[in-house]
Amino acid sequence: MPEELAGPSPFHDVGRIFPDDVDVCSVEPSMSVADALSLMAPKRYSQVPVVADGRVRGVFSLWSLIYQLLAAPGLSPLDLAVEDVMESIPSVTVDDPLDLVLEHLNLHDAVLVGSPHGLQAIATATDVLSYFYRIARPYVLLQEIELGLRNLIDMCVTEAELEQCIDRALTRQYESRKKKPPTRLSDMTFEDYRSIIASRENWEFFRGALGQNRELVSSKLEQVRRIRNDVFHFRDPVSVIDHETLAATRYWLFDKARSMRERHRREPTS
Amino acid sequence: MMGETLHDELRERELFPHQVEFIETVLGSGSGRRLILADAIGLGKTRACVALVWAWSRLHGRQPRTLILAPQALLPIWRASLANFEVVADIVDAAKFRHVEARTPAGQNPWTSLDIVITTVDFLKRHDRVRTLLEVSWDLVIVDEAHLYTGASQAGEVLRALWDADEVDVMVAASATPSGRLDDLVTSAGPTVRVLRRSATDLVDWEGRPILGAEASQVVEIVRLQLTARERDLLEVTRSLLQRSATEDPGRRFLIRAYVQAAQSSLFTFENLLRRALLRADRQEFTSVVNSQFAAPEVDDYQDTPEATLSSPLSREDLLHLIELIDLIEVDTKWSACAQVLQARLPEDGGSAVIFCDFAYTAQYVAGLVSKTGTPVELLIAAMSAEERDHALQSFQQNGGVLVLTSAAAEGVALAYVKLCVHYDLPWDSAVLAQRLGRIRRIGAGPGPVRHVLFADEVLLPEPLVKMLFSLDEDAAARTPTEVLSEFLGIP
Numbered sequence: 215m216p217e218e219l220a221g222p223s224p225f226h227d228v229g230r231i232f233p234d235d236v237d238v239c240s241v242e243p244s245m246s247v248a249d250a251l252s253l254m255a256p257k258r259y260s261q262v263p264v265v266a267d268g269r270v271r272g273v274f275s276l277w278s279l280i281y282q283l284l285a286a287p288g289l290s291p292l293d294l295a296v297e298d299v300m301e302s303i304p305s306v307t308v309d310d311p312l313d314l315v316l317e318h319l320n321l322h323d324a325v326l327v328g329s330p331h332g333l334q335a336i337a338t339a340t341d342v343l344s345y346f347y348r349i350a351r352p353y354v355l356l357q358e359i360e361l362g363l364r365n366l367i368d369m370c371v372t373e374a375e376l377e378q379c380i381d382r383a384l385t386r387q388y389e390s391r392k393k394k395p396p397t398r399l400s401d402m403t404f405e406d407y408r409s410i411i412a413s414r415e416n417w418e419f420f421r422g423a424l425g426q427n428r429e430l431v432s433s434k435l436e437q438v439r440r441i442r443n444d445v446f447h448f449r450d451p452v453s454v455i456d457h458e459t460l461a462a463t464r465y466w467l468f469d470k471a472r473s474m475r476e477r478h479r480r481e482p483t484s
Numbered sequence: 485m486m487g488e489t490l491h492d493e494l495r496e497r498e499l500f501p502h503q504v505e506f507i508e509t510v511l512g513s514g515s516g517r518r519l520i521l522a523d524a525i526g527l528g529k530t531r532a533c534v535a536l537v538w539a540w541s542r543l544h545g546r547q548p549r550t551l552i553l554a555p556q557a558l559l560p561i562w563r564a565s566l567a568n569f570e571v572v573a574d575i576v577d578a579a580k581f582r583h584v585e586a587r588t589p590a591g592q593n594p595w596t597s598l599d600i601v602i603t604t605v606d607f608l609k610r611h612d613r614v615r616t617l618l619e620v621s622w623d624l625v626i627v628d629e630a631h632l633y634t635g636a637s638q639a640g641e642v643l644r645a646l647w648d649a650d651e652v653d654v655m656v657a658a659s660a661t662p663s664g665r666l667d668d669l670v671t672s673a674g675p676t677v678r679v680l681r682r683s684a685t686d687l688v689d690w691e692g693r694p695i696l697g698a699e700a701s702q703v704v705e706i707v708r709l710q711l712t713a714r715e716r717d718l719l720e721v722t723r724s725l726l727q728r729s730a731t732e733d734p735g736r737r738f739l740i741r742a743y744v745q746a747a748q749s750s751l752f753t754f755e756n757l758l759r760r761a762l763l764r765a766d767r768q769e770f771t772s773v774v775n776s777q778f779a780a781p782e783v784d785d786y787q788d789t790p791e792a793t794l795s796s797p798l799s800r801e802d803l804l805h806l807i808e809l810i811d812l813i814e815v816d817t818k819w820s821a822c823a824q825v826l827q828a829r830l831p832e833d834g835g836s837a838v839i840f841c842d843f844a845y846t847a848q849y850v851a852g853l854v855s856k857t858g859t860p861v862e863l864l865i866a867a868m869s870a871e872e873r874d875h876a877l878q879s880f881q882q883n884g885g886v887l888v889l890t891s892a893a894a895e896g897v898a899l900a901y902v903k904l905c906v907h908y909d910l911p912w913d914s915a916v917l918a919q920r921l922g923r924i925r926r927i928g929a930g931p932g933p934v935r936h937v938l939f940a941d942e943v944l945l946p947e948p949l950v951k952m953l954f955s956l957d958e959d960a961a962a963r964t965p966t967e968v969l970s971e972f973l974g975i976p
Binding site (some may be wrong): 229230232233234235236295307308323329331334335424425426429430434436437440449453458459461464465 | 566578579582583586587588589590591594610611716751752755756759760762763810811812813814815816819844848849852853867869
């Protein structure tokens with residue numbers, strides 16, 4: 215089946231590390247080490263590919279320079295050309311599995327990503343880390359938001375009030391599914407937290423902590439619910455705007471919880 | 485030349501006479517032809533171009549090697565439209581192209597591995613890609629919204645290189661608003677250029693009836709919001725803070741405009757924008773991820789720079805103060821007014837309404853609020869996948885109710901059957917507004933006027949500004965959005 219009909223591949227390949235255009239910085243074999251270092255320093259690169267006639271000849275790296283200096287301590291690096299100190303590093307293609315890059319990065323600082331048409335990118339541990347960060351971050355934020363909501367409800371209501379909140383917001387929902395509503399916060403789902411907070415009858419307990427506009431808060435949590443569904447059902451990749459929504463919601467909850475704690479400290483009886 | 489059978493098949497596929505005329509013009513023109521399709525918005529240019537690809541295949545017995553260039557947000561629409569004509573196309577971006585390169589043997593141009601390509605001009609202008617692209621021949625090149633790629637810019641150079649290339653057999657530059665911006669293509673010294681520019685009022689369907697229907701009139705209603713004291717506080721403080729930080733620096737001006745637009749759009753979008761700005765002020769880790777998407781409106785015509793996103797015109801204290809003011813607001817007057825409009829008008833305006841927003845956040849907020857009223861609601865934002873879009877549009881068409889959509893998501897969508905159109909906010913770019921209106925006022929529109937509902941308040945969205953943005957104020961036509969903002973906020 216053509217790729218277009220089957221959808222994008224579900225497997226992590228090397229190509230995933232680079233979703234956008236990549237500008238590969240390279241040097242020629244005859245370039246002096248001093249010039250190459252001047253090129254690398256502002257961008258804090260620790261290696262650059264050495265390319266001649268469109269073909270990769272090797273890689274000039276800080277480690278390759280160190281090995282050369284250790285082998286011949288009398289040499290001045292300024293007297294060398296990059297071809298005198300370059301080393302070879304492994305090469306992969308965008309179609310290779312991501313594991314292969316991880317294996318290579320155990321032994322090397324970088325891996326070349328090539329094609330029959332030339333060098334496409336150079337993958338470092340930072341690129342791989344950024345990739346995993348992009349994938350993992352929404353899960354971490356969702357965990358913080360969910361636990362943050364649990365924490366906030368706990369701070370806003372007493373045990374008796376929680377019972378009241380559950381009765382108003384969850385009992386009917388659960389009974390329609392022939393189930394008993396959860397009684398402990400730790401047994402509840404995100405949807406339960408949202409229903410409790412956004413319920414008109416319960417709002418009196420939460421307006422002090424979350425602001426006066428219930429609809430605004432409800433919409434905020436509704437957005438998180440939508441993103442959460444997409445994330446946990448592995449639908450589309452999380453868009454930048456959704457990622458930022460999660461982050462902003464996480465900090466919103468964090469701020470609200472902090473303000474509440476401060477208020478409790480100032481007015482312990484309130 | 486196109487035979488009668490093909491002509492009939494196009495008619496069976498529900499193309500209008502002017503769309504078939506366009507296809508006949510292209511296919512009958514011999515090789516090396518250039519055509520500017522400058523029909524007014526709403527006359528189905530995309531569909532005509534898609535049918536052209538299909539008709540070319542039928543005529544020649546093979547698929548044409550085709551390159552389609554369109555704005556990023558429209559790429560899935562093009563692919564879906566082509567799929568409706570059984571044409572399979574590849575959306576090509578940097579990641580996809582790297583895979584194509586990896587799978588194409590050395591010595592063979594990677595572009596030969598792709599038959600029907602949909603991509604952006606931005607993609608072609610980088611890394612000298614247009615040079616390798618033009619090392620192979622193309623039967624058809626179609627450029628959507630071609631007016632975006634003119635002049636001495638890199639994008640303009642890409643358009644010109646394709647226009648002048650011998651490797652391109654037929655090229656169509658489509659734009660409803662070419663007004664002078666495609667002149668250099670028309671006066672090209674190269675191949676003969678034809679321009680097709682038809683207005684809706686001149687065109688008829690196969691039975692000779694006007695294609696926009698006999699009554700394509702519109703009614704505009706401005707709802708004057710009576711803001712609560714809390715809302716007035718918020719907007720007054722916002723205005724004074726922005727006036728205080730007014731500057732001629734383009735980066736800051738851009739941000740001030742973003743704040744004003746967000747505050748005009750919805751409480752929810754404004755709160756989100758402030759929180760995101762606060763996030764950036766506190767957590768630098770996000771700045772690198774979000775630079776390119778700072779502007780919350782999904783459509784914007786102004787330049788965003790990484791520097792601009794990092795220097796908010798409001799301090800951390802200002803941001804916190806505004807957020808506190810929002811927290812005090814109990815009632816969202818604009819939404820309440822919108823809910824009343826829907827309640828009163830929806831039944832009498834055919835049971836279907838669209839609510840246009842410029843911001844995805846506002847669209848999500850409003851869709852959530854509409855759903856709580858019990859009215860069926862669908863949401864359409866640019867971030868949705870092609871499948872989600874199709875599902876939303878089909879449900880809305882079948883079930884009626886409310887479709888909440890952003891200007892960006894609206895591009896390419898046909899909503900000719902809708903008679904109630906609520907503009908929850910207004911775009912500050914007249915071209916975006918024209919695109920919005922073109923979704924409704926287009927071929928296939930049923931009888932009866934379209935009602936447009938706009939909102940105005942006395943602080944940040946005064947009625948004269950609303951009229952100016954909705955092009956009801958004729959004097960405003962010559963002004964740019966930046967001039968509007970400058971005058972409004974008193975920025976020199």
